[in-house]
Amino acid sequence: MDNQTRGLTLVFTGNGKGKTTAALGMAMRAWGQGMKVLVLQFIKGGWKYGELRAAEKLGPAFEMRQMGEGFIRDSGEEGLKAHRAAAQEALVEARRAVQEEDYDMIILDEINYAVNYGLVDLADVLDLIRSKPPRLHLVLTGRNAADEVVDLADLVTEMREVKHPFAAGIPAQKGIEF
Template identity: 45%
Template sequence: MVSRASSARLHEHGCVDAETLTDHHTERGRAVPQGVPSVIPDDGLTTRARRNLPVLAVHTGDGKGKSTAAFGMAMRAWNAGLDIGVFQFVKSAKWKVGEESALTALGELHAQTGQGGPVQWHKMGEGWSWIRHSGKESDHAEQAAQGWLEIRRRILERTHEFYVLDEFTYPLNWGWVDVDDVIEVLRSREGKQHVVITGRRAPAALVDAADLVTEMVKTRHPMDAGRKGQKGIEW
């Protein structure tokens, strides 16, 4: 039981105590808050149907945590048994992040035991598994365009149920990938295909099309004090 004083302190700091959560269900013996929509649209859908609509999420801003949050959502999707496709733009094909190792291991666990969902992880450049290059120098713009064409095909064919397009705002801003084509494909995607896009300076059209937009704002960072990134925190 939350005391009145404790409840007041929670509200003072922007928190909500358990007694004020009016919409929740029980999962594994504990209450899971789901929140109460501030608006009930007149769209002819039931509450359940509206809840199950696919989500387009955008994580943008100059702060740390955009990709980390997207990969966290992917792990949650894996636990729900969804088919996951991760597509990393800009990052080097030789650079392995901790989330890649974790999600790849979860994909292997699914293949062995059936637990969770399948996972595919692709990187830009030589990391794209469907592109073969004869030369040593790669055209990043062309590879980004080819990467989007492959993702586009998969969305049209409903290959995955949860997509992470990591750092995808950069090729959009640089003109390597057509923003209008991306918006059209995402808005018209069929079935229940969730998509999370990360990166700084998300185009306005992408923000307008998204269901969930989070802007990461840097308040303080260790690099401001001359500290370099470290394993387990940055990768």
């Protein structure tokens, strides 16, 4: 990166669809500019999402890791323990990646959900944001971004659901939701 580059903290939040999609679009743009990108998914796990297949084809400068246990709803107490352990591991991995300064952009996909569900502590996420190197772009996605995260961010976009096909009984569609 040149000396004009200032790493930004960006947040995509809200109840509408498109938070991860916006972050991945930004990641593609960064990758296209020769930047090294890491995507850590805090909730997603187990499914073979289309973005994982695409990332594999982009090579070593675009890395995506599913760190989560999948859907949280109806997990029960034992399930929540597994989700919490996975999210904690993802946070450790995020901290390591930020400290190593090997990436130009790190996306913490669904980290806001992880905070909201109590899987990771807000204070730890705030420390991570504050500790990022000046040149690193850090992107956080997920509903219900904490006010403190919003305050630290340089850019915040809130996706608002206006209409969704699921409400009309249309199931998740390949290439759209996964």
